[in-house]
Amino acid sequence: MAPRTSAELRRAWTDFFAARQHTIVPSASLIPTHPSAPMFTNSGMMQFVPYFLGEEAVPFEPRRAASVQRCVRAGGKHNDLDAIGRSPRHLSFFEMLGNFSFGDYFKADAISWAWEFVTEVLELDADRIWVTVHESDDEAEEIWADGVGFPRERIQRMGSDNFWEMGETGPCGPSSEIFWDYGPELGPDGGPANPEAENRYVEIWNLVFPQYLREADGHLSDLPQKNIDTGAGLERIMAVLAGSPSLYAADTLATLVEEAQSVTGHRLGQSELGDIALRLMADHARTMTFLVADGVIPSNEDRGYVLRRIIRRAIRFAYLLGVERPVLPAMVERTIEVMGEAYPVVVENRDLVVPTISREEETFRRTLATGSQILDEHLDELQPGGTLPGSVAFQLHDTYGFPFEVTQETAEMRGFSVDVAGFEAAMEEQRRRARAHSKAGGVATGDEVTRQQQLLAEHGPTEFTGREEYETKATVIGVIGDGVYLDRTPFYAEAGGQVGDTGVIITPTGVAEVVDTVYALPGLHKHVVRMREGTIEVGQQADARIDGERRDAIRRNHTGTHILHWALREVLGKHVKQQGSLVAPDRLRFDFSHYEALTPEQIREIEDLANREILDNAPVRHYETTMEEARAVGAIAFFGEKYGEIVRVLEAGRHSVELCGGTHVRRLGDIGPLKIVSEGSIGSNLRRIEAVTGHGPIERLRQQEELLHRAADALGSTPEDLPAAAEKVRAELKAARDEIKALRQQVAAGRARELAAQAVDGVVVARVDGTSRDEVRDLAVAVRQQPGIRAVVIGGEPVGGGVALVAATTKESGIEARSLIAEAARTVGGGGGGRNPELAVAGGRDASKLDEALEQARAAAAGAPA
Numbered sequence: 001m002a003p004r005t006s007a008e009l010r011r012a013w014t015d016f017f018a019a020r021q022h023t024i025v026p027s028a029s030l031i032p033t034h035p036s037a038p039m040f041t042n043s044g045m046m047q048f049v050p051y052f053l054g055e056e057a058v059p060f061e062p063r064r065a066a067s068v069q070r071c072v073r074a075g076g077k078h079n080d081l082d083a084i085g086r087s088p089r090h091l092s093f094f095e096m097l098g099n100f101s102f103g104d105y106f107k108a109d110a111i112s113w114a115w116e117f118v119t120e121v122l123e124l125d126a127d128r129i130w131v132t133v134h135e136s137d138d139e140a141e142e143i144w145a146d147g148v149g150f151p152r153e154r155i156q157r158m159g160s161d162n163f164w165e166m167g168e169t170g171p172c173g174p175s176s177e178i179f180w181d182y183g184p185e186l187g188p189d190g191g192p193a194n195p196e197a198e199n200r201y202v203e204i205w206n207l208v209f210p211q212y213l214r215e216a217d218g219h220l221s222d223l224p225q226k227n228i229d230t231g232a233g234l235e236r237i238m239a240v241l242a243g244s245p246s247l248y249a250a251d252t253l254a255t256l257v258e259e260a261q262s263v264t265g266h267r268l269g270q271s272e273l274g275d276i277a278l279r280l281m282a283d284h285a286r287t288m289t290f291l292v293a294d295g296v297i298p299s300n301e302d303r304g305y306v307l308r309r310i311i312r313r314a315i316r317f318a319y320l321l322g323v324e325r326p327v328l329p330a331m332v333e334r335t336i337e338v339m340g341e342a343y344p345v346v347v348e349n350r351d352l353v354v355p356t357i358s359r360e361e362e363t364f365r366r367t368l369a370t371g372s373q374i375l376d377e378h379l380d381e382l383q384p385g386g387t388l389p390g391s392v393a394f395q396l397h398d399t400y401g402f403p404f405e406v407t408q409e410t411a412e413m414r415g416f417s418v419d420v421a422g423f424e425a426a427m428e429e430q431r432r433r434a435r436a437h438s439k440a441g442g443v444a445t446g447d448e449v450t451r452q453q454q455l456l457a458e459h460g461p462t463e464f465t466g467r468e469e470y471e472t473k474a475t476v477i478g479v480i481g482d483g484v485y486l487d488r489t490p491f492y493a494e495a496g497g498q499v500g501d502t503g504v505i506i507t508p509t510g511v512a513e514v515v516d517t518v519y520a521l522p523g524l525h526k527h528v529v530r531m532r533e534g535t536i537e538v539g540q541q542a543d544a545r546i547d548g549e550r551r552d553a554i555r556r557n558h559t560g561t562h563i564l565h566w567a568l569r570e571v572l573g574k575h576v577k578q579q580g581s582l583v584a585p586d587r588l589r590f591d592f593s594h595y596e597a598l599t600p601e602q603i604r605e606i607e608d609l610a611n612r613e614i615l616d617n618a619p620v621r622h623y624e625t626t627m628e629e630a631r632a633v634g635a636i637a638f639f640g641e642k643y644g645e646i647v648r649v650l651e652a653g654r655h656s657v658e659l660c661g662g663t664h665v666r667r668l669g670d671i672g673p674l675k676i677v678s679e680g681s682i683g684s685n686l687r688r689i690e691a692v693t694g695h696g697p698i699e700r701l702r703q704q705e706e707l708l709h710r711a712a713d714a715l716g717s718t719p720e721d722l723p724a725a726a727e728k729v730r731a732e733l734k735a736a737r738d739e740i741k742a743l744r745q746q747v748a749a750g751r752a753r754e755l756a757a758q759a760v761d762g763v764v765v766a767r768v769d770g771t772s773r774d775e776v777r778d779l780a781v782a783v784r785q786q787p788g789i790r791a792v793v794i795g796g797e798p799v800g801g802g803v804a805l806v807a808a809t810t811k812e813s814g815i816e817a818r819s820l821i822a823e824a825a826r827t828v829g830g831g832g833g834g835r836n837p838e839l840a841v842a843g844g845r846d847a848s849k850l851d852e853a854l855e856q857a858r859a860a861a862a863g864a865p866a
Contacts, residue, residue: 390422
């Protein structure tokens with residue numbers, strides 16, 4: 001029986017290829033690690049790129065694999081976001097079924113197995129299937145026709161659409177695609193080659209045959225290893241099995257559309273906007289859930305920005321339907337429920353996913369309420385089909401945090417366009433500053449990279465000896481620019497947040513100070529040097545010595561980072577995940593996902609927990625194992641790090657088990673005391689903690705003791721009595737301020753009587769210079785309290801410059817204080833007033849126009865009701 005659910009289809013796929021000696025590989029994270037990778041994992045082959053390129057040895061025997069890969073296409077080249085919801089055939093999150101061969105089987109097996117799966121496992125009607133091949137691929141057509149027995153009249157030759165390339169150069173090859181015919185109701189005849197029939201003939205499986213190498217001059221040469229990379233869309237197949245051209249007929253998406261109907265109160269078919277919103281919410285719920293589960297946090301940069309945009313689009317469309325209550329928590333919970341069995345990562349990270357997305361919705365709904373009102377006001381002023389000025393879009397973005405994409409979508413839905421060029425012009429200065437800030441130095445030239453690649457090809461990866469020794473005998477294999485390259489080295493190259501080692505390299509002809517160590521290429525250490533004396537030449541024997549004291553401090557901080565991470569998760573919850581780190585000799589910095597500031601009590605609890613663990617002095621184990629075994633012992637992997645089949649596991653004491661390739665202490669007690677020195681926000685849902693270990697807390701304690709003694713000396717006290725002495729001084733200062741305030745009020749009362757005597761019809765308008773702004777305010781209030789006074793306006797040029805204006809009125813007068821000085825404030829180049837109807841305070845810059853301003857206030861008072 002054909003699969004009826006997504007779960008059955010996943011199982012049928014893996015069972016089918018496991019029976020054909022494929023290693024079943026779990027889905028990789030949505031965060032790819034290969035340098036050539038796009039922003040998100042967008043295909044099944046992404047995790048296998050190093051094997052296709054020959055960068056890493058294929059770990060499977062035979063050399064074939066199959067997977068069910070979670071994918072996201074949003075941002076960059078593959079960006080379907082704008083079509084989501086509007087089209088029943090576009091998704092931002094989807095599952096890709098794939099089978100792969102790395103120099104093992106080729107076209108004949110790939111095609112015959114595909115046909116077998118489609119017709120015998122899926123039980124699809126063979127008469128409704130069409131096939132395309134590349135126009136040059138006679139071999140593929142012959143296999144389909146003669147090997148499988150597929151009718152030649154339904155095999156069509158295509159051009160560039162059936163030729164896959166990784167880039168301008170590199171592996172490439174023809175492809176063959178399998179299409180399903182949805183019937184004449186959805187388009188004309190002619191097969192997939194007919195561009196007018198794209199809704200009728202839908203691709204469900206793509207078989208790629210990477211058999212060529214594209215040279216720099218465009219020439220194609222045969223690859224020594226011919227590969228297979230196939231991808232079948234799970235949702236597309238489920239839609240076919242459901243008899244629907246809509247991907248939202250797939251069971252998981254249909255369930256989420258039902259949930260969207262429940263939380264919004266709208267039903268499919270009621271309105272075009274409602275249909276778009278329901279489909280979009282179903283799709284985006286999966287995307288946001290999996291991205292957060294895989295470690296992406298909403299922010300204004302890179303992946304975090306795309307995630308934030310996806311979350312906000314879902315909220316925006318619910319908002320457009322008039323739904324004012326939160327909708328995403330229920331959508332996310334339902335996603336975890338229907339996808340959790342296939343992808344345990346969303347279940348394991350539920351306590352991170354749900355609160356993160358909930359808080360994002362709460363925040364954005366406040367932004368929507370303000371921005372939407374302002375945007376609607378501007379759109380109401382436009383002529384039909386008009387254009388919203390770029391300056392308005394920029395103001396919404398810059399002042400109110402209203403996303404430009406939301407402005408565009410809202411305008412388009414009401415039939416307006418947006419002046420994109422004007423918006424970009426307004427943003428240009430900010431962009432220029434951002435570019436200047438983000439420029440990175442130290443990038444190798446093309447010639448340097450070529451020479452580094454030659455070193456790596458000729459000598460292989462650098463042997464790292466620094467886990468066992470601080471001094472190593474080595475051979476110089478290269479000197480390129482400011483870099484010295486050795487065949488083996490004790491110097492740790494910067495990676496995983498740990499800074500590179502420093503030290504010296506000594507040869508018979510020279511001494512080089514190593515100021516940093518980095519990876520020039522994966523596996524190749526570059527010792528960045530500054531020559532102290534002489535020269536260093538290729539082929540020489542070298543004595544490589546790291547700064548041992550510095551390395552020891554780094555080791556303490558690195559193991560301390562892992563203990564801190566454990567303590568954070570114990571106190572704050574398992575949703576805490578590393579988002580970045582810096583391990584230096586003088587401090588450690590740890591960025592983690594969390595939604596609010598830590599309280600002093602939490603910080604104290606974290607410190608106590610970490611230090612108790614350190615004092616336990618348990619041994620630290622650091623060893624290599626397989627990724628499968630590492631997962632079995634519960635090792636935590638870090639966000640954004642690439643791990644191969646063989647990994648290093650750090651067991652830091654009895655509780656912390658994490659993947660880490662850095663350098664560490666032998667026992668926890670070697671860390672010494674750990675002290676948190678700062679904690680704060682670095683972005684939405686992101687916190688940063690800094691701490692010191694080893695000698696650091698002692699040095700910090702001495703500094704604080706010195707400050708304590710200096711403060712005690714300044715107050716004529718001892719450190720023990722400092723709190724009491726400080727409290728005494730504070731009380732004396734408060735008494736002095738109170739006395740000054742009382743004296744000011746006495747002076748103001750006397751001055752108030754003088755000014756009140758000058759009142760005309762109960763109104764006083766006067767200029768008083770040389771006082772503080774507070775004194776001007778106190779004086780106006782004091783005059784108002786005099787008998788017979790209805791309104792007071794006092795202006796002056798206070799100490800420090802500028803202009804101070806104060807209006808005070810009695811409740812019985814019926815005069816609004818702000819109305820008396822509104823025009824006057826504009827005259828002196830300022831503004832203000834406040835919301836108190838009986839007391840208004842304003843300021844300005846131009847004191848030369850103060851007398852004119854006071855006359856305006858006098859006229860305003862004269863025109864007020866008596």
